Amino acid sequence: MNQSSFVSLLTDFGTKDYFVGAMKGALLSVNPQVQIIDITHEIPPHDIYAGAFQLLAAYRSFPAKTVHVAVVDPGVGSTRRPVLVASRDYFFVGPDNGLFSYVCEREEQVRVFHLTNEKYFRSTVSATFHGRDLFAPVAGAVSSGVAPEELGPEITDYIRLEPLAVRAVGAGQLEAAVIHVDRFGNCITSITRDDLTVEMLAKGARLVIRGREITSFRKFFAEDGTGASELFAVWGSAGFLEIAAFKASAARLLGIERGEPVLIISE
Amino acid sequence: MNQSSFVSLLTDFGTKDYFVGAMKGALLSVNPQVQIIDITHEIPPHDIYAGAFQLLAAYRSFPAKTVHVAVVDPGVGSTRRPVLVASRDYFFVGPDNGLFSYVCEREEQVRVFHLTNEKYFRSTVSATFHGRDLFAPVAGAVSSGVAPEELGPEITDYIRLEPLAVRAVGAGQLEAAVIHVDRFGNCITSITRDDLTVEMLAKGARLVIRGREITSFRKFFAEDGTGASELFAVWGSAGFLEIAAFKASAARLLGIERGEPVLIISE
Amino acid sequence: MNQSSFVSLLTDFGTKDYFVGAMKGALLSVNPQVQIIDITHEIPPHDIYAGAFQLLAAYRSFPAKTVHVAVVDPGVGSTRRPVLVASRDYFFVGPDNGLFSYVCEREEQVRVFHLTNEKYFRSTVSATFHGRDLFAPVAGAVSSGVAPEELGPEITDYIRLEPLAVRAVGAGQLEAAVIHVDRFGNCITSITRDDLTVEMLAKGARLVIRGREITSFRKFFAEDGTGASELFAVWGSAGFLEIAAFKASAARLLGIERGEPVLIISE
Numbered sequence: 001m002n003q004s005s006f007v008s009l010l011t012d013f014g015t016k017d018y019f020v021g022a023m024k025g026a027l028l029s030v031n032p033q034v035q036i037i038d039i040t041h042e043i044p045p046h047d048i049y050a051g052a053f054q055l056l057a058a059y060r061s062f063p064a065k066t067v068h069v070a071v072v073d074p075g076v077g078s079t080r081r082p083v084l085v086a087s088r089d090y091f092f093v094g095p096d097n098g099l100f101s102y103v104c105e106r107e108e109q110v111r112v113f114h115l116t117n118e119k120y121f122r123s124t125v126s127a128t129f130h131g132r133d134l135f136a137p138v139a140g141a142v143s144s145g146v147a148p149e150e151l152g153p154e155i156t157d158y159i160r161l162e163p164l165a166v167r168a169v170g171a172g173q174l175e176a177a178v179i180h181v182d183r184f185g186n187c188i189t190s191i192t193r194d195d196l197t198v199e200m201l202a203k204g205a206r207l208v209i210r211g212r213e214i215t216s217f218r219k220f221f222a223e224d225g226t227g228a229s230e231l232f233a234v235w236g237s238a239g240f241l242e243i244a245a246f247k248a249s250a251a252r253l254l255g256i257e258r259g260e261p262v263l264i265i266s267e
Numbered sequence: 268m269n270q271s272s273f274v275s276l277l278t279d280f281g282t283k284d285y286f287v288g289a290m291k292g293a294l295l296s297v298n299p300q301v302q303i304i305d306i307t308h309e310i311p312p313h314d315i316y317a318g319a320f321q322l323l324a325a326y327r328s329f330p331a332k333t334v335h336v337a338v339v340d341p342g343v344g345s346t347r348r349p350v351l352v353a354s355r356d357y358f359f360v361g362p363d364n365g366l367f368s369y370v371c372e373r374e375e376q377v378r379v380f381h382l383t384n385e386k387y388f389r390s391t392v393s394a395t396f397h398g399r400d401l402f403a404p405v406a407g408a409v410s411s412g413v414a415p416e417e418l419g420p421e422i423t424d425y426i427r428l429e430p431l432a433v434r435a436v437g438a439g440q441l442e443a444a445v446i447h448v449d450r451f452g453n454c455i456t457s458i459t460r461d462d463l464t465v466e467m468l469a470k471g472a473r474l475v476i477r478g479r480e481i482t483s484f485r486k487f488f489a490e491d492g493t494g495a496s497e498l499f500a501v502w503g504s505a506g507f508l509e510i511a512a513f514k515a516s517a518a519r520l521l522g523i524e525r526g527e528p529v530l531i532i533s534e
Numbered sequence: 535m536n537q538s539s540f541v542s543l544l545t546d547f548g549t550k551d552y553f554v555g556a557m558k559g560a561l562l563s564v565n566p567q568v569q570i571i572d573i574t575h576e577i578p579p580h581d582i583y584a585g586a587f588q589l590l591a592a593y594r595s596f597p598a599k600t601v602h603v604a605v606v607d608p609g610v611g612s613t614r615r616p617v618l619v620a621s622r623d624y625f626f627v628g629p630d631n632g633l634f635s636y637v638c639e640r641e642e643q644v645r646v647f648h649l650t651n652e653k654y655f656r657s658t659v660s661a662t663f664h665g666r667d668l669f670a671p672v673a674g675a676v677s678s679g680v681a682p683e684e685l686g687p688e689i690t691d692y693i694r695l696e697p698l699a700v701r702a703v704g705a706g707q708l709e710a711a712v713i714h715v716d717r718f719g720n721c722i723t724s725i726t727r728d729d730l731t732v733e734m735l736a737k738g739a740r741l742v743i744r745g746r747e748i749t750s751f752r753k754f755f756a757e758d759g760t761g762a763s764e765l766f767a768v769w770g771s772a773g774f775l776e777i778a779a780f781k782a783s784a785a786r787l788l789g790i791e792r793g794e795p796v797l798i799i800s801e
Contacts, residue, residue, distance in 0.1 A: 005566055008555060014450035015282070015549070018325035018505070021275060021306030025328035028304070032272055032330060036304070037562070037570070039555030045451055046514055058552035061559035061666060063566060074514055077487020127487035129504030132328060183548035184579055220611020220661035237663030238552070247580055247608055281717035282549070285592035285772070288542060288573030292595035295571070299539055299597060303571070312718055313781055341781055344754020394754035396771030399595060 004091070004143040006066040007036050010055050011131060012043035013071070019129070023069075023136045026122065030140025037062070046074040048098050050258075052161060053180050053188075056102040057238035059090060068103075069131075069139045070094040077127035082115040082134055083158060086148045093139045095130070101161040116152035164190045172267025178209075178260040179240070185249020189262050191241040196264055205266040207233060207243070210254050214243060221246055271358070271410040273333040274303050277322050278398060279310035280338070286396070290336075290403045293389065297407025304329070313341040315365050317525075319428060320447050320455075323369040324505035326357060335370075336398075336406045337361040344394035349382040349401055350425060353415045360406045362397070368428040383419035431457045439534025445476075445527040446507070452516020456529050458508040463531055472533040474500060474510070477521050481510060488513055538625070538677040540600040541570050544589050545665060546577035547605070553663070557603075557670045560656065564674025571596070580608040582632050584792075586695060587714050587722075590636040591772035593624060602637075603665075603673045604628040611661035616649040616668055617692060620682045627673045629664070635695040650686035698724045706801025712743075712794040713774070719783020723796050725775040730798055739800035741767060741777070744788050748777060755780055 007027060013019035024036050039058045043051045051072035059068050073080075073095040085092035085100045087107035092100050096114075104110050115134065118125075120141045122133040138151060148154075166176040174195060180188040187209075196205060207214040216232035221244060231250055236242035243262070244250050251257070274294060280286035291303050306325045310318045318339035326335050340347075340362040352359035352367045354374035359367050363381075371377050382401065385392075387408045389400040405418060415421075433443040441462060447455040454476075463472060474481040483499035488511060498517055503509035510517050510529070518524070541561060547553035558570050573592045577585045585606035593602050607614075607629040619626035619634045621641035626634050630648075638644050649668065652659075654675045656667040672685060682688075700710040708729060714722040721743075730739060741748040750766035755778060765784055770776035777784050777796070785791070 006562060008559070010555075015305075015307055016309035017449045018306055018321045019450075021277075021304060021325045022328040022504075024304045025273075025275070025325065025330070025333070028273060028302075029328070029330045035302075035562075035569075037555060037558045038549075039552055040549055042550035054552045058555045058559065061556040061563070063559070063563045066559070075489045078489040080489075126502075126504045128501060128509075132504065182551045183553075222609045222612040222614075234662060235660075237556075237660045237666065242662075282572075282574055283576035284716045285573055285588045286717075288544075288571060288592045289595040289771075291571045292540075292542070292592065292597070292600070295540060295569075296595070296597045302569075342756045345756040347756075393769075393771045395768060395776075399771065 003145045004065045004067050005033070005035060006063055007034050007139050007143055008039050008058070008062060008066055008068045009036060009041070010039040010043065010051060010058070010068070011041045011071040012045050012047065012051065013041050013131065015041050019131065022132045026132045026136040027140045030137050031144045034140070034143045043072050046072065048072050049161065050180065051099050052102045055099065056106070059103055062090070064089050065091070067091040067093060067139045067143045069135050070099050071131040071135055072099055073097065073130065076130050081155070082130060082138070083155070084113045084115055084138065084142065084148055084151055086111050086113065091142050093135050093142065096158050098159045098161040101159070102164060104160070105163060111148065112155050112158045113148045114152045114155045117150065120146065120151060166191060166195045166264065169263070172265060174264040174266075176262045176264065178256060178258050178262060181251045181258055185245070185251040186236065187243040187250050187254070187256065187260070188236055188238060189241050189243065191262070191264065192239060193235070196241060200266045203266065205264060208263040208265060209243060210256055210260060212254065270412045271332045271334050272300070272302060273330055274301050274406050274410055275306050275325070275329060275333055275335045276303060276308070277306040277310065277318060277325070277335070277337040278308045278339065279312050279314065279318065280308050280398065282308050286398065289399045293399045293403040294407045297404050298411045301407070301410045310339050313339065315339050316428065317447065318366050319369045322366065323373070326370055329357070331356050332358070334358040334360060334406050334410045336402050337366050338398040338402055339366055340364070340397065343397050348422070349397060349405070350422070351380040351382055351405065351409065351415055351418055353378050353380065358409050360402050360409065363425050365426045365428040368426070369431060371427070372430060378415065379422050379425045380415045381419045381422045384417065387413065387418060433458060433462045433531065436530070439532060441531040443529045443531065445523060445525050445529060448518045448525055452512070452518040453503065454510040454517050454521070454523065454527070455503055455505060456508050456510065458529070458531065459506060460502070463508060467533045470533065472531060475530040475532060476510060476527060477523055479521065537679045538599045538601050539567075539569060540597055541568050541673050541677055542573050542592070542596060542600055542602045543570060543575070544573040544577065544585060544592070544602070545575045545605040546579050546581065546585065547575050547665065549575050553665065556666045560666045560670040561674045564671050565678045568674070568677045577606050580606065582606050583695065584714065585633050586636045589633065590640070593637055596624070598623050599625070601625040601627060601673045601677045603669050604633050605665040605669055606633055607631070607664065610664050616664060616672070617689070618647045618649055618672065618676065618682055618685055620645050620647065625676050627669050627676065630692050632693045632695040635693070636698060638694070639697060645682065646689050646692045647682045648686045648689045651684065654680065654685060700725060700729045700798065703797070706799060708798040710796045710798065712790060712792055712796060715785045715792055719779070719785040720770065721777040721784050721788070721790065721794070722770055722772060723775050723777065725796070725798065726773060727769070730775060734800045737800065739798060742797040742799060743777060743794060744790055746788065
């Protein structure tokens with residue numbers, strides 16, 4: 001048995017409707033012992049990339065064996081498959097549309113199962129609300145210790161998003177992108193410590209975004225915080241380089257949104 | 268004894284103030300064993316109809332004996348009565364202003380009690396925050412197994428909203444209304460499968476809303492999803508017919524809000 | 535041992551990012567037994583005064599020994615100290631920047647500890663997310679019964695905000711301020727029942743705000759609620775005098791924001 005005490009939820013359902021409450025009720029109807037924790041329900045509607053990033057940033061903070069349920073699901077009711085991802089340390093339940101790509105790249109011993117065993121679904125499954133009728137009950141079952149093999153056949157052709165990565169675009173130039181803008185206006189880029197090393201920084205590597213050069217690299221937001229509108233880079237809590245401004249929105253100062261290209265110039 | 272493990276909350280308190288946290292603290296002070304689940308706190312301020320609909324859409328997803336606390340309460344402090352609704356399967360706690368109308372229509376063995384026994388209230392009850400001072404402590408008591416009869420006298424003259432229903436407006440014409448617009452812009456109507464039957468659909472029944480004819484009936488959102496802006500109807504997860512558009516807001520496309528009339532034309 | 539069953543959270547993290555979920559995961563990783571309750575995550579970014587007020591308004595509704603974690607932390611990563619405040623009845627964990635000022639004024643047997651024992655932090659502490667890496671694990675430890683003295687040295691020079699108070703500005707005139715505007719547009723002032731007594735009211739004391747006289751004092755919002763736009767004063771649920779309007783936003787009617795001065799005229 002492989003029981004879990006915790007189920008996390010990440011959706012694009014928002015919080016003004018009954019959707020999240022109904023999912024939780026359905027989950028507790030199957031496993032009344034589990035504790036449910038919200039990651040966020042404010043993923044922009046149908047934005048699989050945003051969901052995949054937020055899940056990536058949050059999931060490792062949870063206790064081992066947590067069941068992470070993620071539902072950003074524009075294809076609900078169609079032929080897109082419902083899946084369970086089981087890794088060495090965690091479970092993930094949701095639609096097979098790339099939502100779990102980023103975590104699959106990082107987890108070990110990943111196995112993916114197509115959820116076909118209707119015994120673990122709600123007695124009647126609506127065509128529009130699999131969060132309540134399929135994913136929540138299955139998460140209840142998984143957290144109760146039901147084995148993945150019991151839920152459906154293993155598959156290997158699950159959907160993968162293009163990996164978060166930088167690419168060479170010229171001599172000494174790498175192109176990355178802003179992959180998320182957070183509440184504070186910090187711009188999280190796809191750059192990791194492997195892409196922009198201590199050695200590169202020592203030799204004067206710099207960033208260019210929307211025509212602006214970023215040459216200030218800080219340890220934390222408030223360091224040397226004299227000019228509020230000065231842009232700087234800082235290693236963020238999700239493991240990526242962020243472009244920030246002290247007590248101000250870097251996104252607004254730059255006039256940018258997610259997807260904006262960022263150049264690393266290291267020659 | 269009739270203990271409950273779960274209490275759900277539905278309010279118009281929003282989430283930017285301390286209101287919901289204070290309610291939960293007050294509830295756990297009475298019954299530390301209970302698990303609290305939010306349905307939503309984003310009911311528009313004082314909008315009893317919206318609260319009644321969201322509660323209707325969510326409550327049956329919860330385990331039996333859940334205590335549903337709903338507070339949309341413009342009359343707080345006045346002579347409006349605080350009530351407990353006890354049905355065969357659930358409990359409901361909140362103000363007597365129609366919030367529980369729609370669930371009362373659907374539940375069996377409904378009994379309503381006027382909450383008068385101050386022993387189960389907070390030691391001092393403010394005139395402006397019965398959520399914290401009256402409804403939360405009473406929900407704590409109910410979930411602990413206190414009998415409804417202990418909380419106050421049974422009443423029968425509780426407030427009822429006009430039922431969600433369609434009405435005949437001409438030969439082969441029924442008038443319904445949009446009763447909710449959800450986060451995705453889907454327009455939930457008051458039309459049920461009893462109002463618009465399989466037979467009527469087979470004979471070519473259609474909808475008219477804001478001068479537009481809806482003749483496309485789908486099983487799920489992504490079905491034949493070629494033209495993103497095409498409007499269609501789909502049976503929604505709350506049991507009502509919804510007017511939707513694939514990956515687009517039907518409400519915005521139609522330029523409508525809750526209350527908009529919808530005609531069923533079946534001749 | 536001094537175990538706690540409950541941890542409350544109050545932050546300026548918002549709910550669209552993974553921040554709150556990650557904090558909860560980190561907390562449950564240390565103490566899987568604890569139940570976590572949100573007060574709010576919608577404190578305006580970096581607004582320590584708003585955080586201090588909301589915490590003040592909520593904390594006493596929780597069971598004794600609750601660990602209140604509050605993170606509004608523009609100085610994260612800098613030399614500002616992380617602290618534990620232990621009073622007779624509650625614990626508070628967060629940055630030493632004044633967030634706990636208002637509760638410290640009201641609690642008994644207040645002792646403040648500088649959190650220096652890294653044994654109770656996450657194994658690697660980021661410079662930008664102490665909510666997840668320091669405050670959540672410490673709250674897990676405190677709720678598990680770890681003694682305050684174990685976490686770091688006691689300090690007495692912790693940061694204090696200017697107290698919420700009225701001040702004399704002329705014969706029979708006191709000046710207060712609007713300290714919060716809530717979701718409904720009610721304007722919470724810094725005036726308590728000690729500042730505006732029953733005797734003063736009996737003698738005709740009145741308020742002046744933005745050039746408008748308020749002479750109507752009500753027991754609850756719906757009292758004599760005939761003219762929706764009429765402004766009145768009412769004792770609010772947080773213990774302060776509020777300026778309100780029935781089913782309308784007093785803040786919008788007055789055109790004011792937090793910080794607006796309010797005069798009590800009692801001669």
